[in-house]
Amino acid sequence: MSARPVERPGGGxxxxxxxxxxxxxxxxxxxxxxxxxxxxxxxxxxxxGATDGPADPDEPAAAPMGPVANAAVALVVMALGxxxxxxxxxxxxxxxxxxxxxxxxxxxxxxxxxxxAALLPQLRxxxxxxxxxxxxxxxxxxxxxxxxxxxVVGVIGFEIPSALLALVWLRFLGGESWRxxxxxxxxxVAAFYVVFVGLLAVPIPHLx
Amino acid sequence: MDSLTxxxxxxxxxxxxxxxxxxxxxxxxxxxxxxxxGLGPAATIAILLPITFGTEPVTAVIMxxxxxxxxxxxxxxxxxxxxxxxxxxxxxTVFDGHALARQGRAGTALGVAAIGSFAGGTLSxxxxxxxxxxxxxxxxxxxxxxxxxxxxxxxxxxxxVGNGGRLKAVIAACLGLLLATVGRDxxxxxxxxxxxxxSLADGLDFVPIAMGVFGIGEILHNLEQRHxxxxxxxxxxxxxxxxxxxxxxxxxxxxxxxxxxxLGILPGGGATLSSLAAYAVEKRRSRTPERFGRGAVxxxxxxxxxxxxxxxxxxxxxxxxxxPANATMAMIFGALLIHGVQPGxxxxxxxxxxxxxxxxxxxxxxxxxxxxxIPLVGLFVKILRVRAAILAPITVLITLVGVYTVRNSVFDxxxxxxxxxxGYLMKKFGFEPGPLVLAFVLGSLLESSLRRSxxxxxxxPTGFLTRPIxxxxxxxxxxxxxxxxxxxxxxxxxxxxxxAEAEDTRV
Numbered sequence: 001m002s003a004r005p006v007e008r009p010g011g012g013x014x015x016x017x018x019x020x021x022x023x024x025x026x027x028x029x030x031x032x033x034x035x036x037x038x039x040x041x042x043x044x045x046x047x048x049g050a051t052d053g054p055a056d057p058d059e060p061a062a063a064p065m066g067p068v069a070n071a072a073v074a075l076v077v078m079a080l081g082x083x084x085x086x087x088x089x090x091x092x093x094x095x096x097x098x099x100x101x102x103x104x105x106x107x108x109x110x111x112x113x114x115x116x117a118a119l120l121p122q123l124r125x126x127x128x129x130x131x132x133x134x135x136x137x138x139x140x141x142x143x144x145x146x147x148x149x150x151x152v153v154g155v156i157g158f159e160i161p162s163a164l165l166a167l168v169w170l171r172f173l174g175g176e177s178w179r180x181x182x183x184x185x186x187x188x189v190a191a192f193y194v195v196f197v198g199l200l201a202v203p204i205p206h207l208x
Numbered sequence: 209m210d211s212l213t214x215x216x217x218x219x220x221x222x223x224x225x226x227x228x229x230x231x232x233x234x235x236x237x238x239x240x241x242x243x244x245x246g247l248g249p250a251a252t253i254a255i256l257l258p259i260t261f262g263t264e265p266v267t268a269v270i271m272x273x274x275x276x277x278x279x280x281x282x283x284x285x286x287x288x289x290x291x292x293x294x295x296x297x298x299x300x301t302v303f304d305g306h307a308l309a310r311q312g313r314a315g316t317a318l319g320v321a322a323i324g325s326f327a328g329g330t331l332s333x334x335x336x337x338x339x340x341x342x343x344x345x346x347x348x349x350x351x352x353x354x355x356x357x358x359x360x361x362x363x364x365x366x367x368x369v370g371n372g373g374r375l376k377a378v379i380a381a382c383l384g385l386l387l388a389t390v391g392r393d394x395x396x397x398x399x400x401x402x403x404x405x406x407s408l409a410d411g412l413d414f415v416p417i418a419m420g421v422f423g424i425g426e427i428l429h430n431l432e433q434r435h436x437x438x439x440x441x442x443x444x445x446x447x448x449x450x451x452x453x454x455x456x457x458x459x460x461x462x463x464x465x466x467x468x469x470x471l472g473i474l475p476g477g478g479a480t481l482s483s484l485a486a487y488a489v490e491k492r493r494s495r496t497p498e499r500f501g502r503g504a505v506x507x508x509x510x511x512x513x514x515x516x517x518x519x520x521x522x523x524x525x526x527x528x529x530x531x532p533a534n535a536t537m538a539m540i541f542g543a544l545l546i547h548g549v550q551p552g553x554x555x556x557x558x559x560x561x562x563x564x565x566x567x568x569x570x571x572x573x574x575x576x577x578x579x580x581x582i583p584l585v586g587l588f589v590k591i592l593r594v595r596a597a598i599l600a601p602i603t604v605l606i607t608l609v610g611v612y613t614v615r616n617s618v619f620d621x622x623x624x625x626x627x628x629x630x631g632y633l634m635k636k637f638g639f640e641p642g643p644l645v646l647a648f649v650l651g652s653l654l655e656s657s658l659r660r661s662x663x664x665x666x667x668x669p670t671g672f673l674t675r676p677i678x679x680x681x682x683x684x685x686x687x688x689x690x691x692x693x694x695x696x697x698x699x700x701x702x703x704x705x706x707x708a709e710a711e712d713t714r715v
Contacts, residue, residue, distance in 0.1 A: 065637075073637050077379055084386055087401055097667025101398035104655045105389045108382050115379045128373045128638030135432045142431055142604075143629060146424075149608060150621045158609060166601040173431060174597025188602055192609065200262070202613040 065129040070119070073129070077116030084109025138173050145169065157207035163189045215337060218564025221266060222572055230267050231569050234274020235576045241275065242282020243588045244599070248296070249279040250642070251422035253539040255603065257415055257546070258610035265547035266562045270569040272540050277329060277519050277570070280479055281577055284321045284512055285588050288314055297479035297515040300487040304500060304507030311503055315585075319449040320505055321512040322581040324461045328513035329574040331465040332472070332520035337567055340556065344528040347553035352660035353672050357681035359654040362531040365475040365688055367643040380634065381643035387412055388651020395659060407619045414542040415614050416623035417648055421641035422535075423607045424624060425631020427600055448582070449505070457509030460490050464510040468517025473524050478534040479515035486514035520570055526551055527563060531650070535642035538649045546614075 087102075088109055094100030119126075145168050149161045166185035170176045176184070196202050221227060241252040253272050260268035283298035288305035301321065308317040350358070363385075367377040390401045391411025402408040449457075464486040471482035490510040491500045500507050522533040530552035532538040544551050549562060556563050611624045631641050665671030673679045 080383075091398055091400055095667060096662055096669060099395075099659045099662055101393040101396045101400055104658065105386060105400060108385045108389070112379060112382045112386065115375060115382065118375055119379075122375075126638065128376070130636050132636070133432065138431045139428045139632060142428055143625065146604065146608065146625045146628070150618060150625060153608075153612075153621065154618045162605050162609075165605065169601035169604070170597060174595070174600065176595075176597055184598060185601075188605065192605060196609055196613070200259075200613075203616055204609055204612055 063131050064127045065131050067123040069129065069131075070123045070126045074116050074119035074123070077119065078113050081109045081111075081113030081116055084112060142169065142173060154205055157205045159189050159193065159207050162192060214560035215564050215568070217561065218568040221561050221565030222270070222569045226263075227267050227270050227565070227569065228572065230263065230271040231274050231573050232576055234271035235278040235573050236580070238275035238278020238280075239282035239285075239577070239581070239584070239588065240591060242279035242298075243285050243591055248422075248426075248536075249276050250418075250535045250539050250645075251426050252279065253536065253543070254415075254418040254422045255607050255610065257419070257539070257543055258613045260543060261546070261614065265544065265549045266565040268543055268547055269540060269562070269566045270573075272543055273523070273566060273570060274573045274576075276536055276540070277325075277516055277573060278577060280515050280519050281322065281325050281512075281581055282588070284325075284508075285318065285585065286592065288317045288321070288508075289589065290592070297483050297519075298511075299480070300483050300511040301508055303487070304502070304504045307501065307503035308505070308508065313503070315582075316449045316453055316505065317508045318585055319582060320453060320457050320509050322578055323449070323454065324457065324464065324509040324513035325516040325581075326574050326578040327461045328465045328468050328515075328517035329520050329570065329577070332469045332517035333567065333570045333574070335469050336521055336524055336570075340524050340528050340563075340567070343524060344553045344556040347529050350529075350553065350677070351675075352657040352664060353675050353678040354681070355653060355657040356661050357672060357678040357685065358529060358531050359650045359657065361681050361685045361688070362475040362525070362533070363643065363647045363650055363654070364685060366534060366646050373638050373640065376637075376639045377643045380639045380641065381647040384644035384647030384649075385651045385654065387417065387644075388648050389655065394652075394656065407617070412623070412648075413615065413620065414545070414649060416611050416620045417627050418539060418542060418645050419607050419611050420624040420627025420629075421631030421634065421644060422539075424604065424628025425635060425641060427603055428628060428632040429635045430596065431600060453505045457505045460486075460506035460510040461513045463489060463493075464513030465517045468514030469521045471514070472518030472521030473533070475525060475531065475533040478522055478536075479518045482518035483511035483515040486510040516574075523566075527555055527566070528553060530555075530653070532646060535646055538642075538646040541649050 084105060088106035089102060091102030091105070092100040093106055094103040145165045149165050152161050163185045166188045167181050170181035170184055171178060174181075193206070193208075196204050197206055222231070237252065237256070238249065241249065252275055256272075256275070260271060263271075280297055284301050284305065286292045287298040287301040288309050291302055291306040305317045305321070308314065363381050364378070367374070367381040388411075390408055392399055392402075392409055399409060464482075467486050467489060468479075468482040471485060472478060487500075487507060487510050490504075490506045491497050494500065494504070494506065519536075522537055525531045525533045526537045526541055530541070530550065532541040541551060549555070549559065607624060608621050611620050612618065614620060634641050634644070661672065662669070672682055
């Protein structure tokens with residue numbers, strides 16, 4: 001069928017353009033790192049979205065990970081399969097004629113283990129990974145805000161955690177000014193309040 | 209004639225004001241999302257699922273379908289104007305679309321794309337209306353063995369279409385299947401992988417998984433990747449294509465419609481593959497292939513027609529067999545299940561209003577798309593200027609608050625974060641989240657069909673091969689697994705022999 005499919009194996013329509021035919025010079029690279037379009041648009045001035053954090057504005061598309069990281073990935077997959085096998089075993093393996101609760105998970109776990117092992121011969125040729133960069137701290141910080149959100153939302157309602165989350169994302173992750181961050185985070189929470197509490201009347205925990 | 213009455217009644221459903229409104233909302237939201245690089249249609253549907261809970265099932269699906277094909281067109285706008293495909297299915301549109309824009313003919317490219325999208329979508333709906341009931345009637349005879357083979361084939365095709373990371377895609381699919389086993393076993397009542405947690409006893413919910421790996425995972429990934437965004441051009445002149453342009457692209461639209469329709473039905477095919485294939489066909493047919501990549505109108509018309517035709521026809525396996533053909537269809541499948549609708553062969557006869565309502569809404573959606581696309585281009589260009597830094601926290605909060613509203617559960621917020629982290633890590637390590645979600649959705653169907661089949665066959669797995677339909681499907685399945693590695697091996701040999709050939713983007 002396809003000699004050079006652009007679609008990633010996910011088949012997801014949202015699969016990024018990252019696998020575009022590399023030979024064609026007119027194809028942009030992986031979307032997030034694509035350079036400003038050549039020609040024609042130079043006059044348009046700097047991008048309004050140019051709000052890079054402290055990390056490297058000109059960093060090229062993330063490089064693939066090395067063989068060690070690839071080996072770690074394969075081992076994690078195999079370990080996961082192994083844990084699945086152990087878990088399904090304790091549920092009862094059953095027989096083909098009388099499958100038990102553990103039969104199906106056992107089959108899948110075994111498949112995961114085998115497929116994980118099949119990753120091992122490709123350690124050096126794997127190119128579809130991305131190294132963690134200095135910018136990865138933003139992901140950790142973002143996760144921390146979400147964990148904090150879920151920890152307190154049931155106790156003090158969504159307003160304060162939402163405002164704080166928005167503030168952190170705007171000011172520290174997005175590099176917006178203090179003024180804009182403060183105004184926008186209050187505005188976002190107000191809008192959410194109107195939509196979720198006022199209009200949709202959903203039972204989200206709220207203070208007021 | 210029997211099927212004609214419900215088909216016409218379906219228009220009554222669509223023309224209800226509330227459904228028209230949601231169709232409009234869906235198409236507009238879809239276009240917006242297509243314009244904003246980053247979130248794809250699957251992620252958008254995941255994030256917006258909770259707001260459909262208050263509506264009728266048919267209304268919900270009408271809106272979600274609108275998002276889907278709206279996004280196909282929205283992606284075109286960034287492809288043409290910025291050389292950034294908003295969606296994977298718009299990648300090939302970049303070649304000629306952006307070349308046209310550089311010649312000051314962005315309006316021509318967008319106009320041809322809009323008309324092609326309309327033509328492809330509409331022809332595909334007509335074919336869908338005729339074909340879907342036939343497929344559904346045929347599938348009524350399917351038993352557990354057929355469904356086992358079908359679900360397996362669907363998952364495997366979605367996981368293996370594509371050249372890179374096939375192995376990882378299959379691993380992701382297996383992980384999805386394993387996640388689907390969490391909770392109480394429906395046959396024996398045994399609790400599986402619940403770790404004695406009450407929250408897990410009923411199994412994992414589809415919504416936090418999909419919202420996590422698609423929505424939060426994507427946002428986290430973008431957060432790390434954020435770089436200088438491309439600037440949008442200030443204006444787009446002459447938004448309508450000339451008659452000469454249309455005459456030149458008519459053939460491409462016709463062929464694109466047929467190709468898109470056929471490839472859309474195939475699991476894993478979908479919009480992206482069909483746009484690429486349609487482009488390749490036009491380039492090969494053309495007497496002047498050298499124009500392609502330098503601003504050939506057909507190079508925009510063919511892929512844009514094909515991807516809309518394909519996004520329409522990919523509803524066929526979902527609505528008639530209950531097998532979603534791609535990640536976005538998996539989201540719509542999940543949405544239907546949440547609304548208490550089981551997609552499958554009985555849908556056409558059991559819920560004709562829903563079936564024909566959804567199908568016919570696509571005509572309206574395509575008309576809306578055509579009407580709105582060109583006047584709204586200016587607005588979309590403005591939206592491209594909204595900073596990602598501002599959109600990201602809003603999207604995250606919609607996700608966190610939205611997932612809570614599904615089951616009023618703080619546990620689900622925690623789950624969405626966990627799966628967000630998983631989605632992010634999967635992307636980093638080269639695992640696509642699509643197969644995971646699709647396999648999760650099909651997991652319980654696959655397991656229960658397999659176990660029922662084994663009971664039926666008295667434990668003899670060769671029973672699958674002796675039944676004609678399941679046997680054929682399994683042969684296809686083996687071919688799917690075995691053929692691509694063989695083809696790539698042959699190609700590599702040929703490429704070594706003739707390195708110059710490798711420049712072709714042919715399909």
